[in-house]
Amino acid sequence: MSRYRIPGKGRVDHAAPVRFSFDGRSYMGLRGDTVASALLANGVHLMGRSFKYHRPRGAVTAGSEEPNALIGTSRGKGRAEPNTRATMQELRAGLVAESQNRWPGLGFDAGAVNDLLYPLFSAGFYYKTFMWPRAFWDRLYEPVIRAAAGLGRAPGEPDPDRYASRYLHADLLVVGAGPAGLAAARAAARAGLRVTLVDEHAEMGGALLSDPGVVIEGRPAWDWLAAVLEELRGLGVRLMCRTTAIGYYHQNMIGLCERLTDHLDSPPETAPRERLWRVRAARVVLAQGAIEKPLVFDGNDRPGVMLAGAAQTYLHRFGVLVGRRAAVVTAHDSAYFAAFDLADAGVRIAVLVDTRDAPPADLLDQARRRGIEVLAGHSVTATAGRLRIRSVRVNRVRDGQVAGGRAIACDCLLMSGGWTPSLHLFSHTKGSLIWDAAAQTYLPGETIEDCHVAGAGRGLWGYGAVLADGDAAGVAAASALGRAAAGAAPAVAHDRTGSGEAQRELPSDMAPSLARAFVDFQNDVTAKDIRLAVREGMKSIEHVKRYTTTGMATDQGKLSNINGLMIAADMLGKAPPQVGLTTFRPPYTPTTFGALAGYHRGSHFELTRKTPIDAWAEERGAVFEPVAQWRRAWYFPRPGEDMEAAVARECLATRASVGIFDASTLGKIEVAGPDAVEFMNRMYTNPWSKLAPGRTRYGLLLGEDGFIRDDGVIGRLADDLFHVTTTTGGAARVLTMMEDYLQTEWPDLRVWLTSTTEHWAVAALNGPNARKVLEPLVEGLDISNDAFPHMSVTECRVAGIPARLFRLSFTGELGFEINVPARHGPDLWRALMAAGAAHDICPYGTETMHVLRAEKGFIIVGQDTDGTVTPADAGLGWAIGKAKPDFVGKRSLSRPDMVAPGRKQLVGLLTEDGAVRLEEGAQIVDDPARPLPMRMVGHVTSSYRSATLGRSIAMALIENGHSRMGELVHVPMPGRTHRARITGTAFYDPDGARMKL
Amino acid sequence: MQVTVEELAPVARFSLRVRDKGVAAVGKALGLTLPGRIGERADRGDLAVLCLGPDEWLLTAPEEARAGIVADLAGIYARAPHSLTDISHREVGFRISGPAAATLLSMGCPRDLDRLAPGRGVRTLFDSASVILWRDGPDMFRMDVWRSFAPHVRSLLEIGQQELAAGL
């Protein structure tokens, strides 16, 4: 066993050694250790280098507030994490850990030259240094700063781990399982509440784990803890360890991040690494305790200098001595107890320096009994030692005068500047913080959330007070939810109460400009920096923070904020609350992107909708494209074909014989009821009253602003029944818009809307041979041109399946759309493919569909329109029922700017060189010789190579385009500017004869 | 923790929309009283009627009952106008059952399932998909998902089952 581990002591398993490596060296720890406790047990204090000056650093804390001991951890390829806090990472067999921010090694680090240049790196260094010359900004300064910036190395490979998430609902969520949290959970659970209790550590107990000598309800602290946890389990309380409450959101929604596998030697293959919980709790008790403050003095960052409470935790939880000869410096009673416990465990307390003139007599008594020399009214002014503290310089302070110092040898220095209530989550609720002048700290004030702060988090000290407060908080939560609850404030013996005084930087006889008294360890901000920032005009703490970067590191100022504030306030001669406190924001501790992404990665990154024909298309080798949430077959390449070749073949085959297309994604809405036709007249621009059952019409939908929102073919199946189709992407939006009008503007109409998009699978047959393919499969219906002309709809059976059959065309060819109930979609598709074999039926995808419709000048809403296009702009004025008194958008069509000249209008565009395909989105100008920036008169909306026409075609929105037919315009593109002539949009069969075969 | 997920055989499903005086007439034609509160369900034999909105009910019945329901309601349309839309193919149904059923659903459903009593059903969300969630028993749920969303939902449920099987 190592020199610093006390056999049998602590909550670690002394019978279970665990081997791990740090910077390539193999070490042994125990099950239950953190990386920090295991290294300390091996006498290793040096765990990292600081960010700016590359100063050697060791663990200051034993918790998640750790600023220094940040390490890289790895479990193999892709499973690497930078900035893991060694104080939180539990030991697991084979753990590979590395220190950060050093080269070539932790002991000798070339970057430490920055430390010698300390006088250069003042507050605001970047703002002052990298100003001039301007030409250096991009080429020199930025690369240099970027190379030096950042802490740790980001993993280079994709993260192979899984991450999970769940919702959770509770009557009461208790954050923090220290004495206050345990008492609150117990009182509430006894009253019958659904309680969840979370703690970020590997086990529950909080401060009790570091104070086993306290006796609660007649039992030693650890026995009491075990009994309470047993009772909570029995009461059905959900106990969650290794779970950090990362943020407090509206109406008691708390985000939790649970670490599931990082502590396991070999986690199950399918287990998620972390799980994000979204908890909705009727009441919340925040029992997050308090965080010990460092003291600010020269050399307070040397490895071996740590918080007194941390040393106490390493002793009791882990059985680890942080040194053999300890010095203590404190402004609070609590460090005495740490000193006593260490002394009782065999550590020589070289000196106990108290910054106060008159420490409590009973503590002095106890110190005297242990032979501890207490120097009251003293200050620590320096430390010595290269990679580990060797001695501490102690000076007497009287009436503000610092006397000459003496050096006292030690191998660790325990400090306590008092305690800061942990109010991060409370602050997330926008809760007010109230400055307590007596305690020199902020305490929780009012919040609009149903939330209560209990225990040390609201400035209470001592186990009796904290337990009673927690119990009362549990009772209050139960009462608020209407449950009778009886309080039972636990009796405490051997309590450890106390108080302290707040310090700024400790008085020193050293020239302030030379003192390296750190306020923010992680970002290397010293007291001098903060004073300088104030001298240079930073009057608010928010400015001081940004100028010095104090509180901006991954620990978010958990240790440094109050010290920084006290120094800034002193410099400004103001009370701290007048200087302010920076805002705490989620997350409480750094949170992995994996946990936040949860299941939404890879193929689940977003929801993908698939049609009934999707499997067939996949088997057939289709290339897919995303359209809204759908994946749609884009084209069907044959071996050796690229997209252009496949699309050309599909287009030609459809125009020559017959093509088949999966149109299932089109939105479908059943509009039914006695007032259906009136509703349609009010919603769509077109007139519907005279449309006979069995007939269809192209419908155009505007917003109330008069701009095109959607379109589609609409069939009237009966007097009171319409089958409306919408664009694929517009389906939900159109239904929402219709429901809105129906529910809130016209609730008197007896009409109902039902989405049937997914009830139907739709196959579109297009081409001169479409009827020949379909005819033999249709039962009991004559589909000849005379009996079933263009724009007809009927119900019939196709291939034995009940169907709604439309005759319509989005390609310009003779076309049918066959709707069958979705589960029969694949059967229908196979029947059509079989029947079409004799005609070389060609399946085509969305790209061919786009080309074929563009050859006809049919618009795609959202591609050829952009939310500023009126029916007239798009050349669709014919679709407006001018005799109708009203429809959605009608009034806007006569607004002055809608009828003013100069509107962009949809036209065709033919490049002079038919081999050139314009880029969609390319801007259009009248005269490319004009100086930049030149006026743009429009842009290309659609552009394709047309195999049918043997050249490129395009559509464009151009100012006054409708009156500029035949004119030349210019389209600048990368490389060169192309000339194109404005035309109509119908490039192919402009009379529409082919649709009416 | 035990939980099974199975895809259910197709049934006849209708969206029924009716209001005011028509409600009673439609109920009578179906041989039951349409439940009046959202989330409530009424059954007559194999016919289940779930109230989803103030004027919206979901009907489910065996496939062979389809024609009968259509004919029964067509008969009263003139005096009780309504909309009865066949949506049998729109959704896929999954049964999620076992002691961990509610836990599995909590990976995607933001509702407090303790407040969805057995015998009730509601429209809600699972991940980003709108679903109808029926609670048939303390440990037995049914989830109707629009067909195209079903592969995504199914695959998330499988991931959740693996998590539960791993015990974490």
Add this chain to the structure above:
Amino acid sequence: MLLIHCPYCDETLPEAEFAYAGEAHIARPADPMATSDEEWRDYLFIRTNARGPHYERWRHVHGCGRFFNALRDTVSDRFLMTYKAGVPRPDLPATEDAQ
């Protein structure tokens, strides 16, 4: 994520089931063609943008499907009340917390 009380379902439910639908109590003119350009412009585009209590519309889209009205404080993000569509605009609750 907010909690919203749906006045039709009579349940308080997670925001994820709802969709925002703009300011409330802006009725479509009964005869749009009879409105002046200015009146129609105001109907289309002019909104309150309140700091504090705001009458607005929501839809329980992944639930009962109904549009309804709400009074929400845009500072605290709290819903002060929700009520069914078609109900006249209620007065501000007198008991509203100053916080």
